[in-house]
Amino acid sequence: MTVTVLWEDRETTCAGPEVGDDALWLPASALKEVSGWELKPEGACRDELCVPLPAGREAEFLRDGGREFNLSALAALLGQPQVHESTPPVWAFGEAAAARRDALRSLEAPEFTLPDLDGQQHRLSDYRGKKIFLVSWASW
């Protein structure tokens, strides 16, 4: 069974165990590629940040002797919303509202990379030093 995982802006496909509707269990070895998070003795870690798995609830996160990891439980722990479709199996894990609020209130302009019509990628920070008027529009 192959499952597609949309974790924030990352998209990966992962050969997983059977996929249920309650939670997404993945091979623990795939965790970092799928989410950017990895398991360390301190808990789930991404870059410098580590979040301990709640004491006494390890079984919600790990099974099969630690070979499988519950990505849904991690998202819930991090406050990230999750939605999915069963056929084909696709799980989308969004950004935590609190994380976005904190990022906005820092008043640092959030970084992004997007293509132009020719497929050339532009990063917002490529234009540092300008007064940037960032404006949305749409064809619709």
Next chain:
Amino acid sequence: MDLPVWQALYEELGDQGFLPIAVALDTGGPAAAREWIEKAHATYPCLIDEHHVVARLYDMVNVPNAVWIDEQGRIVRTTEPAGAGDGFRTMDRTTFRMAPEAIEDGRRRREVYTNALRDWVQHGAASRHLLDATEARRRLAGPSEEHALAAAHFRLGTWLFEHGMREAAQRHFHAAQRLRPESWAYKRQAWALEQPGLAGGPPFWAAVEALGERRYYPEIEMEGMPR
């Protein structure tokens, strides 16, 4: 369409460090956006945002919504309608004519807004149109838990659409709309993907009428801007 307005401003102010970056919130991708960008002869960056990433990052809910970012990468005016007002609601649905006072109101709003941009370019950090950190944070409510869930539904919807599962995509678009009814980007994008023209067609006008006394574009809190 606003792209030519930003192009004219860029030609006027670009050599003074002013740079528009236009982001097309278009799941239809370059195929949907190309015609408008080429028609505007835009020479500033015109980027294609198929997953509405910028809308999520900057908490935008409509077009045109804009943010001002200074030379250090700081937000100095938070997300707001880029000079747009509700005058279009007087439009005759068959002739597309607008009431003269609505046309004048739109012209005035655009003038106030573009003059504010000129003021920023001229005076920089001393411009009276920049928000201090306290005011900027007051205006930045940021997304709620429901809004974050809406964004996850929308992202899944775009993935399903891109993989040809249009019905499933619409289910998730509808979920996003229910969770964040004030997002016209969620509504209109979904209508546009359902059927070309629908985003400016009957469902759009019905939703606008359902607003009643409420605004389509929230008030722009800017000195000199009509209420």
